[in-house]
Amino acid sequence: MYKIKLFDPQIGDDEVEAVARVLRSKWLAHGPEVEAFEKEFAQYIGVEEGAAVSNGTVALVLAMKALGIGPGDEVIVPNYTFVSTATSVLMVGAKPVFAEVEWDTFNISVEDVAKRISSRTKAVVAVHLFGHPADVKALRELADDKGIYLIEDAAQAHGAEAYGRKVGSWGHVAIFSFYATKNMTTGEGGIVVSNDREVIRRVKLLRNHGQVSRYVHEVLGGNYRMTSFQAAIGRQQLKKLDAMNESRRRNAFKLSRRLGELRGIELPVERSWAKHVYHLYAVKIVEADRDCVRRCMVERGIEVGVHYPMALTEQPLFRKLGYGDLEYPVSKRLSRVELSLPVHPGLSDEDIEYIASSLRQCLDRCRHEEG
Numbered sequence: 001m002y003k004i005k006l007f008d009p010q011i012g013d014d015e016v017e018a019v020a021r022v023l024r025s026k027w028l029a030h031g032p033e034v035e036a037f038e039k040e041f042a043q044y045i046g047v048e049e050g051a052a053v054s055n056g057t058v059a060l061v062l063a064m065k066a067l068g069i070g071p072g073d074e075v076i077v078p079n080y081t082f083v084s085t086a087t088s089v090l091m092v093g094a095k096p097v098f099a100e101v102e103w104d105t106f107n108i109s110v111e112d113v114a115k116r117i118s119s120r121t122k123a124v125v126a127v128h129l130f131g132h133p134a135d136v137k138a139l140r141e142l143a144d145d146k147g148i149y150l151i152e153d154a155a156q157a158h159g160a161e162a163y164g165r166k167v168g169s170w171g172h173v174a175i176f177s178f179y180a181t182k183n184m185t186t187g188e189g190g191i192v193v194s195n196d197r198e199v200i201r202r203v204k205l206l207r208n209h210g211q212v213s214r215y216v217h218e219v220l221g222g223n224y225r226m227t228s229f230q231a232a233i234g235r236q237q238l239k240k241l242d243a244m245n246e247s248r249r250r251n252a253f254k255l256s257r258r259l260g261e262l263r264g265i266e267l268p269v270e271r272s273w274a275k276h277v278y279h280l281y282a283v284k285i286v287e288a289d290r291d292c293v294r295r296c297m298v299e300r301g302i303e304v305g306v307h308y309p310m311a312l313t314e315q316p317l318f319r320k321l322g323y324g325d326l327e328y329p330v331s332k333r334l335s336r337v338e339l340s341l342p343v344h345p346g347l348s349d350e351d352i353e354y355i356a357s358s359l360r361q362c363l364d365r366c367r368h369e370e371g
């Protein structure tokens with residue numbers, strides 16, 4: 001239906017053969033394949049250990065539980081992110097406190113986080129939105145200074161770097177998602193990584209019914225395990241991750257070169273200390289009607305996205321919880337102007353040319369009246 005899709009999972013013969021091998025082995029649920037994936041992924045990120053789970057949302061919930069976060073605690077999260085960064089806080093019984101984000105990078109503002117720390121604050125969650133790292137160096141210093149945890153939500157940022165180190169290695173704990181559209185995928189899936197072996201031990205307990213030995217259950221857990229065939233896909237994807245990210249970066253540079261001269265939009269930025277892995281190529285449509293541009297691109301056969309159509313405090317769920325009247329001008333404005341363009345490794349030079357020329361035409365069509 002679309003000429004150019006917004007996402008294009010890079011699944012090839014390697015993944016197909018890996019899954020077939022696991023199916024033939026008949027080791028379908030948790031097993032050595034999952035353990036190998038955990039080890040390889042932790043090694044790639046540069047941390048001690050990982051615990052693979054069924055998805056990124058569960059990874060957040062179990063990471064917070066493993067840190068002992070619960071009722072009476074506050075966790076600071078950005079107001080502009082995917083919903084589960086904040087709902088995971090509710091799911092452990094704690095209270096999300098929303099911080100404002102930076103206009104340029106869409107990421108949590110360290111200054112604003114500092115203002116929102118209270119005696120109840122247990123942790124701050126840094127989301128590396130769209131693949132650009134949050135300022136984890138400053139956040140880690142702040143967290144250590146205040147005696148709170150830094151949790152990295154790296155669901156969109158496999159392989160991204162801050163100050164020369166991979167994201168996921170800065171926090172006390174970090175999570176990744178392997179959902180189908182992510183920079184690497186296992187279909188559904190997630191992982192918790194940490195240098196703290198005790199935290200990973202607890203996550204592994206929680207994901208498997210709190211079981212310490214066969215049918216002996218020490219704590220309240222559940223079934224949040226990853227299957228062997230998911231892990232088999234993940235191991236193949238991990239081998240290709242750097243190449244897929246390089247391809248995303250090349251596509252982003254090509255888009256930026258072609259879109260650079262257009263009036264009325266702002267292009268993604270990359271901080272001098274950052275390596276952006278372009279999970280999404282997010283532009284800001286500042287002098288035209290974003291929704292008109294979106295419709296116009298779709299008419300041209302290009303799938304584009306809005307991430308996200310409202311700040312979290314504007315979501316019905318959080319309005320009901322009493323967050324609705326709070327002021328977050330940057331988050332709210334970003335949600336009105338953001339537009340995600342395709343940047344995935346499956347794009348050809350012709351596709352990029354077509355995206356750029358279509359955006360030029362759509363901006364002209366949808367420009368706000370001047371004067």
Ligand SMILES: Cc1ncc(COP(=O)(O)O)c(C=O)c1O
Pocket residue numbers: 055056057058081082084085127153155156177178179189190
């Ligand atoms: C920033 C962020 N956090 C958490 C998640 C949750 O991951 P999952 O969809 O695997 O539950 C996602 C993904 O969709 C995400 O984008």
